[in-house]
Amino acid sequence: SQKIEQNSEALNIQEGKTATLTCNYTNYSPAYLQWYRQDPGRGPVFLLLIRENEKEKRKERLKVTFDTTLKQSLFHITASQPADSATYLCALPGGSYIPTFGRGTSLIVHP
């Protein structure tokens, strides 16, 4: 089964900087990869999906890259704001195509 690795240590950055979060997987390259945001005590919210034939996807201040050679996706937030502080989860299709989620990385943006 697919193993998903996200940095368990929180990422602390200053407001205005670019935050970069990493999602690594270990087995087959998935057809797509999703990123979600989760706030404390809330359910995850879908942010972006990137397909295997797409190198990069953008949405406002968000950018996702997908490198099937490195088996890695990078999630960038430019001009970060304290309101961006949350846990970010990546998800890949697992059995029966149901998304399998990583543990998430906590992002803390300091004013």
Next chain:
Amino acid sequence: DGGITQSPKYLFRKEGQNVTLSCEQNLNHDAMYWYRQDPGQGLRLIYYSQIVNDFQKGDIAEGYSVSREKKESFPLTVTSAQKNPTAFYLCASSIGHRGYGNQPQHFGDGTRLSIL
């Protein structure tokens, strides 16, 4: 506004008791899912349903049961057989997953279950 509603937000279970968590969606989605989230862990799939009157076990189904009598509703029962039920339970839906595997999941805001 369309979305998923989970209730209650907090639930307490006594020893030997079964409890049922509610999940309702008005997104007209075919597929619904239940996940369990423990501190520092990813979401683990308990059960999922592709269509009314059909559901499948996920990775950690033991001690849980579900029903799917209506498209909008997918309640989860945590039975007394589940020895470690304390967790954050999340319900999700998507348009469908077979043939729509790249569709995003829409989540409710969860139910936090604790043991008395």
